[in-house]
Amino acid sequence: MIEKMAMMRSIGNILDSCLAIRAGEQLLVLTDADNLAVGNLFTLAGIERGADTFLMVMKPRTRHGEELPKVVADAMKAADAIVAPTTFSVNHTSARKAASDAGARLIFFPGCQEKMFLDGSLDIDFVKQAEIIMRLSGAFERGESVRVTSNDGRTDFTLDIRGRHAVPQTGICHKPGTISPPPCIETAVSPVEHSTNGIAIIDGAVVPGGEVLDPFQITLKDGRIVDIDTATKDGRKLADLLKSYGDENMYCHVELGVGLNPKARIGRGVELEDEGEFGTLHLGIGNGITFGSSIRAVGHVDLVIRHPIVTVDGKVVLKDREVLV
Structure with missing residues (x-):
């Protein structure tokens, strides 16, 4: 419990400093089954900030840049902002490019691990x-x-x-x-x-x-x-x-x-x-x-x-x- 609370400091810094999430925005938390705990924390933090927050959990991909299912791609394209703690990168995909072209702001964490939210590397200016x-x-x-x-x-x-x-x-x-x-x-x-x-x-x-x-x-x-x-x-x-x-x-x-x-x-x-x-x-x-x-x-x-x-x-x-x- 104490560790989860400590993680929330870096998670809050991501939503506030990096994404500048605003109340009423549609925030998509895109994660996979291996990173559900981190996805849940981002979802709670988004709700706390008044964003219309959606958690989407998919099967882990097999490599960086593997294309995403259509339902995921459609959700990304519709979001105002996306945070993606996943096992493999969603960056080098057509789905990510389409979401960016549609105006979505995206922070992604390929190779996501809980310890990255505790070691200080996300708690910077x-x-x-x-x-x-x-x-x-x-x-x-x-x-x-x-x-x-x-x-x-x-x-x-x-x-x-x-x-x-x-x-x-x-x-x-x-x-x-x-x-x-x-x-x-x-x-x-x-x-x-x-x-x-x-x-x-x-x-x-x-x-x-x-x-x-x-x-x-x-x-x-x-x-x-x-x-x-x-x-x-x-x-x-x-x-x-x-x-x-x-x-x-x-x-x-x-x-x-x-x-x-x-x-x-x-x-x-x-x-x-x-x-x-x-x-x-x-x-x-x-x-x-x-x-x-x-x-x-x-x-x-x-x-x-x-x-x-x-x-x-x-x-x-x-x-x-x-x-x-």
Whole structure:
């Protein structure tokens, strides 16, 4: 009981600071059978705030980005605001895109676990962090080319972002159609298709999958992963994961994201913290429609680098976990 009461502080922060729920709004709490306890708490909190609150429980999906049943998609499209504590992400779906196009504000929690509402990663000043996120987003928005390196020189790859728009996810969804997945607050940009080339050392996490304890190298050529170092345990796990999807587009690079949550930590067992830790970088592969890519796939996977050096048009914008814009 005490733990549930403690969770309500972060849940209240999400509804008040992130979604700005107002009395009379239609709030959809979309959850699955594995996360019903969290869904119930959001439902109670929504009712307390005077929102016309609906709880919808579905069978857990089998992977991130799996399309949702029509009845769920219709409910999302009709809602003013949505909060989605689920096992797998609803973000990379046509249902989510249709809901956003209809004006629904959406906060989603893929890989939801009760402990994420207790460890402080959701109890932050989202407005303050948004200022930092928007500064870095501006650099991506204005930029044409990106190079990512590391202090040890092992990571070195480039990508073209000309004509691409930054996708800031600040945690703040006050305007119609906005989305965010706290505690992973970040900014991201999609590379021009087939433009990423070079080598990256993945030493942070694989999402889904968890913390990387045995770093491995991937090689990217013309926007695709063409080689994974399977000499390490974590490299073999990624190779097996991508093969299991049975979709060649799962090897395509579709997102470059920078985690910017000062209280998120890799290794707590919470996927959104694995890619949200401040100053880390993740390469999203697979389905890229959320970020403006034309590449579609059956799922989406993020590969996290702990200490990247990010250069946009020759200017360093992130180094040693510090935003330099």
